[in-house]
Amino acid sequence: MRLKKQKIIELAFPTLALVLALLAWEFVVWFEAIPPFILPAPSLILETLVTDWGTLYGSLLVTLRITFEALVVAVLGGVALAMLFAQSRIIERAFFPFAVIMQVTPVIAIAPLLLIYLSANTAVLVCAFLVAFFPILSNTALGLASADHNLLDLFQLYGASRAQQLAWLRVPSALPYFLGGLRIGGGLALIGAIVAEIAAGSAGSGAGLAYRIVESGFRLKIPRMFAALLLISLTGILIYLVLTAVSYLLLRRWHDSARGREA
Numbered sequence: 457m458r459l460k461k462q463k464i465i466e467l468a469f470p471t472l473a474l475v476l477a478l479l480a481w482e483f484v485v486w487f488e489a490i491p492p493f494i495l496p497a498p499s500l501i502l503e504t505l506v507t508d509w510g511t512l513y514g515s516l517l518v519t520l521r522i523t524f525e526a527l528v529v530a531v532l533g534g535v536a537l538a539m540l541f542a543q544s545r546i547i548e549r550a551f552f553p554f555a556v557i558m559q560v561t562p563v564i565a566i567a568p569l570l571l572i573y574l575s576a577n578t579a580v581l582v583c584a585f586l587v588a589f590f591p592i593l594s595n596t597a598l599g600l601a602s603a604d605h606n607l608l609d610l611f612q613l614y615g616a617s618r619a620q621q622l623a624w625l626r627v628p629s630a631l632p633y634f635l636g637g638l639r640i641g642g643g644l645a646l647i648g649a650i651v652a653e654i655a656a657g658s659a660g661s662g663a664g665l666a667y668r669i670v671e672s673g674f675r676l677k678i679p680r681m682f683a684a685l686l687l688i689s690l691t692g693i694l695i696y697l698v699l700t701a702v703s704y705l706l707l708r709r710w711h712d713s714a715r716g717r718e719a
Contacts, residue, residue: 496679501686504679512668512680516687519664522577522649523642523695526584530641533585534592535634542600542626543618552597559590563648567655580652580664587648588641595637599630635703642695650688 478498484490485497492500505512537555541548563583570579603626611621653666663671665684672681 493676493678496682500679501682505683505686508680508683512665512684512687515663515665515668515684516691519646519649519653519666519688520691522581522584522653522664523645523691526581526649527588527642527645529581529585530588530592530645531638534589534637534641535596538593538596538600538630539622541597542622548597555590555593558586563587563651564655567652571656576656580649580656583652583655584645584648587651588645591640591644592634592637595633595640596630599633600626602633603629632703632707635699635706639696639699639703642699643692646688646692646695 482497482499485495496504537551541552563586566586567579567583570582574582600622603621607625608621611625616624649664650666653664654670665688668684669681672678672684
């Protein structure tokens with residue numbers, strides 16, 4: 457009973473803080489009579505979200521499509537390359553620096569270069585992939601290398617092949633690491649898509665939320681800009697929650713990180 461009350465309090469305080477912050481924002485805008493093109497009130501942002509939903513919803517679908525396509529490709533590429541690294545230290549030492557270089561190079565600097573060789577939509581997809589790829593690769597590679605060495609010796613003692621060691625020992629050991637990288641990569645894929653959309657300046661039917669933000673700024677439609685920002689934030693939160701739920705469902709029966717949450 458005491459634990460339930462504590463959990464309710466833990467959930468109530470952040471919610472209360474958010475509500476108070478929004479009320480304070482609404483009051484300041486009303487009391488100071490701040491024009492909407494400088495700072496719109498939360499109520500006006502929600503109203504704009506409803507009235508402009510047709511435009512924003514189409515852009516949201518474009519951004520979501522790019523985000524999830526980039527995330528799927530990053531998962532496939534990152535996991536495959538991490539498994540290759542686990543089989544050969546020479547290959548890992550040869551190719552891992554290239555992955556690091558891709559990660560530390562700002563995507564805003566890569567996007568204009570990609571636009572020379574690729575279409576705008578493809579360049580945005582590649583940028584989002586590059587941002588999401590490294591966390592998945594590095595976490596999965598770390599997990600594959602973190603298998604219990606005593607168990608590895610036991611597998612070798614019984615004559616297990618490299619493929620058997622990978623399938624029955626290294627992959628289960630790497631699953632929590634991979635899921636941690638997946639949660640990070642999901643958010644970064646969305647960030648990469650937004651940044652690349654701004655750099656690419658894509659418009660028309662393929663315009664994502666980033667273009668709507670830039671367009672609203674040029675036209676001084678600041679409430680729509682805030683509404684698009686709200687959609688991006690909610691999308692990022694939803695992606696993180698979904699991936700966290702997937703991680704919990706896969707780990708809850710056997711891994712301490714998930715079992716500890718139930719306690």
